[in-house]
Amino acid sequence: MTVLKHLLNKIYPFSSRHETSDVDEEEFKLPNMASLVIMIAMNFLLQVSFFIVVSSSNKYAEYLGGSATFSGIIIGIPTAFAGLALIPLTRYDKGMYKMPLHVSCCFAILGHIAYALAYRANFLYLILIGRCLNGVAFSVFMYCKRYCTDPRIVGIRRRTTLASWLVICQGLGMSLGPFLGGVLYNIGFSNSIFNGYTSPGWVMAGVYAGFWVLVTKYFEDIPQPQTMIELQSATNSNAPSVLAAEANGRETESSPNYSSAPATRPASPTDVSFRAQLSLITRSQWGVIACMCWFSMLCFFILGSWEANLPVFGAAAGNLNWSPFAAGNFIALGGITCFPFLLANLLAARRTQDRKLLAFGTMIGLAGLLIFLSILRTGKVNYGSLFACWWAVALGFNLATTVTLSLLSKQLPPEWNGRTSMAIQYSNYTGRVTGAIWGGSGVSVGMLNYVGLEIAMVGIGAVLFTTLWRDLKTKTG
Template sequence: MALRDLLTTINPFSSHQETNDDNEEFKLPSMASLVIMLVMNFLLQVRHLHRTLQRSLTWSAPAHIGIIFIIVSSANEYAEYLGGNATFSGVVIGIPTGFAVLSLIPLTQCDKGLYKMPLHISCCFAIIGHVAYAVAYRANFLYLILIGRCLTGVSFTMFMYCKRYCTDPRIIGIRRRTTLAGWQVVCQGLGLSLGPFLGGLLYKIGFSNSIFNGYTSPGWIMAGIYAGFWVLVTQYFEDIPQPPPMTMMELSLPVAKGLEIEHCPNYSSAPATSLPLPIDESFRAQLSLITLSQWGVIICMCWFSMVCFFILGSWEANLPVFGAATANLRWSPFDAGNFIALGGIICFPFLLANILAARRIQDRKLLAFGTTVGLAGLTTFLSILYTDTVNYSSLFACWCTVALGFNIATAITLSLLSKQLPPYWNGRTSIVIQCSNFTGRVTGTIWGGSGVSVGMMNFVILEIVMVGIGVILFTTLWNKLKTKNG
């Protein structure tokens, strides 16, 4: 068998239905560029979960544990070491997401629909931010931590660009988008497993060195990784070719051209205008073509995007708190980190299977399956809380089920929208979905950290209610959620 045939056989992006490499529905960008975007998503997940676990430490370190960490560079303890208080620690932990949201607005205005510039900006700010965060120990300058965290927050904008790239109709066929979204979820699973494990391992370095120690080592290592990755981006990433300039005739048909979309039967032809439409009028014209049912689909996907990350973030933050407060567990933060990482490892094979399933099963069915699995984990957890039968095995089964179900569901939101709406909406929906993700992650972490204080029954009931609202939405819109597989 020729090498090319062998690679085609084992290629996870290949499909038995594909008979022509130029088939529009199955198109893909260059493999090097695609791998770069997926690796970037993985690096962001490792760092993002690294910070999420830091956030959990703010609430989870009871006095009798002392200085024991799930991960190395705890922002809470690091800030206190340099003279900060608990309020400052909270600002340090939460500020990157705010800077990511603020940075999205100007960046999307000047990216010209391309990806190489955002990649360069993200790598640059990630390196500078991590170096500043690490140097703060040696400089003994508290506010350098805050500056470093703000800079790394700018690099979080690539979360949106990674999602947009994998649903971009210019380079990704309609039968590839859910598959690629599945690969992004695999990156989430890898980050969920490797983040706590590597952090705990690095903490064993200790604090004998004022430059490379338990607080600073993740910053230096991540800065080095991003520097090497930046070189690969410069050498191998191929951006989307710029289209030729539009003629006056083409400019006079902005609405009609936008209606040439993939699998969107609800759109009909619109009369062409004789003069170019101003941008604001063109946008209003585009909005007027979105039907009520399609607005319902948009709201449904945004809700699920927020809910999934709310629940995942709340559990990641709550497990160290709940485990430390439960009499028959009494976890240290390091124990909780290993517990979370083990759950990610267990889920990993199922997330890989989800990639294969995406090529044969409709998005709406995968969404329903993931939601059902996650909801089963929540209701089971509620029952063991009610019967006071919480132990390591029962809690682990609930965590694995919740993590698996809602990770699968996160793969669907943007890919389904990209198949429902015109191609020129992809950038807008990417921003909306990413803002929903950020909202869910931040509010979920806050809710998870306060879960023990508000009562664990209330903690779970709120999440079940949120999922229930989502179930009502996608049940009502079930027929409108139908899209092509893949």
């Protein structure tokens, strides 16, 4: 036994095993469980908020004098304001998460109340104002993604898994939101304050009020990095010596006509560090960044356009003639039937490379678009054929969204996580807002043109993907 231990120590020293254990622990680390659950639950609530108006917004806008295109704007406009809200939030968040969560809960409540009051005020643009306020709340979509890939709290082999949880919540929100909106519309509630159009706003405002209490009580933010504290302490302790040196310098000036050259402000360590990091990014990595941003925009463009288009197309198609309740049920059914596959993806993400997940999801989504194009050309649109297309589109492009940020976080330096989170989230927002407007206009521009543009966009992504296949390889998990 002693000889065996001696041989093991020679081949695999204790220090090496200890270092390997530390590396494994670092790669598989997770944040505080209560805080992680709150961030994932927040992502779910925001998804429900985004989609709960999908089934009835067309009728609500029509009642107040709007059009189908305006209903698409109602669905998509929050993401534009979410992008604007990120500018001040990221400036003052100090790399933390609690302040953005409080801002999100506050504006979600205000936005849903304004959306609900539009009926009583008989003012079409109050719907838009309410959704714009909701948009500020939707800025936390970025923080949810950043939290799940933050190298300070999440190991490299946990990021795709946590991103899969976000996608599961995305699928649940995409299902529950339209279904709940359709049910509330169908119940009606013949009341000028609480009715089929306004009840989604009142219900979600109440939910966010309760959730805000949980955030205040249970969410634990990331501790401020020790290096920052030490830097501040060092700066404060060095201040007297710096002042003394300046005083001595002034005392030694002997010439009354002495004039010094204008001082130039030295570059800050942050600026130098950013330039150094920027110079280390290779051309292939820039290509990967562009590819992930394109797919991030593409997936949410197609998902957003279908969710906005289905109620309009279903109401316009003579053989369907959908009400908001029927449209909400249809959208929800597609999401619910995708749910088991999204759960399976949670397990597959631990053992499958990100690039393969992206390829698999894109192929399924493209198949749904091609089938939809064929049934439009042949005029064989019915409930079953349309559902098969929606199911493939919903499953495929939801799966593809799993890896866009996690893949970048594995390839780029940890300091870039905030920047890549912003890049991916702005791509998401661009896809959501343009997709919702495109979906609302789908019937008016022609459904063949509608689906043809989406197929062309997938084709561009396929060219990027195949060109950069080798560069997209990362660790699993």
